[in-house]
Amino acid sequence: MSHSKKYETITMPLTKGVKMLINHIFPNANIEYKPKDKILIYKFKGKIIGFVHYGIRNGKGAIIGVGVLEGHRHKGHARNMLINAIEDIKASGVDRVLIKVNPLNKAALALYKSMQFMPVRKVGKSLLMRRFYEEN
Ligand SMILES: CC(C)(COP(=O)(O)OP(=O)(O)OC[C@H]1O[C@@H](n2cnc3c(N)ncnc32)[C@H](O)[C@@H]1OP(=O)(O)O)[C@@H](O)C(=O)NCCC(=O)NCCS
Numbered sequence: 001m002s003h004s005k006k007y008e009t010i011t012m013p014l015t016k017g018v019k020m021l022i023n024h025i026f027p028n029a030n031i032e033y034k035p036k037d038k039i040l041i042y043k044f045k046g047k048i049i050g051f052v053h054y055g056i057r058n059g060k061g062a063i064i065g066v067g068v069l070e071g072h073r074h075k076g077h078a079r080n081m082l083i084n085a086i087e088d089i090k091a092s093g094v095d096r097v098l099i100k101v102n103p104l105n106k107a108a109l110a111l112y113k114s115m116q117f118m119p120v121r122k123v124g125k126s127l128l129m130r131r132f133y134e135e136n
Contacts, residue, residue, distance in 0.1 A: 007080075010039040014033070021048050032064070033053075036055060037053060037064065038054055038088065039052070039053050040052045042068075049077070050066075050069065051067055052066045053066070054088070054089055056089075060094055060095075060097070061086070061098065063082065063099040066078050066081065079114075090133050096131065096132045099128075100123060100128055101126060101127050102125060102127075117129035118131070
């Protein structure tokens with residue numbers, strides 16, 4: 001696949017460095033990892049500072065998590081990583097990509113809305129958002 005050099009795509013099992021980053025950003029999360037999931041990481045000066053965890057769930061594309069270390073936010077890293085992840089998911093032949101967000105998470109909500117994700121429904125305390133791929 002072709003994304004710019006600063007990104008790397010990691011497949012399962014996760015390396016210690018990636019696990020540490022995810023645990024640092026989401027300390028108490030109960031994250032589901034599937035064998036075919038992928039993690040796109042962003043490295044800065046050799047250190048992993050951002051990730052997008054994505055895969056296929058029930059035949060649909062799913063962004064499972066996205067995070068950027070404090071101190072590196074507001075630079076477009078999450079957006080750029082998501083663009084790459086969404087492009088990679090598209091290659092799986094699915095027609096849509098889903099994402100769950102805590103509606104109180106203003107940064108994430110604004111980011112997803114700006115990337116054409118539309119609210120679908122509440123799932124527990126989360127808001128499910130969806131973006132369709134255009135037919136081509
Ligand atoms: C949400 C998060 C991933 C955004 O990462 P980021 O690299 O700072 O985001 P970007 O720089 O790519 O921002 C893209 C857009 O998101 C929105 N955004 C980002 N941070 C924002 C904030 N604090 N308030 C409002 N909007 C924000 C803006 O629309 C922004 O576009 P703009 O820069 O043109 O205004 C980051 O804040 C984070 O890691 N938070 C903790 C983990 C988390 O909550 N993840 C999401 C739930 S899975």
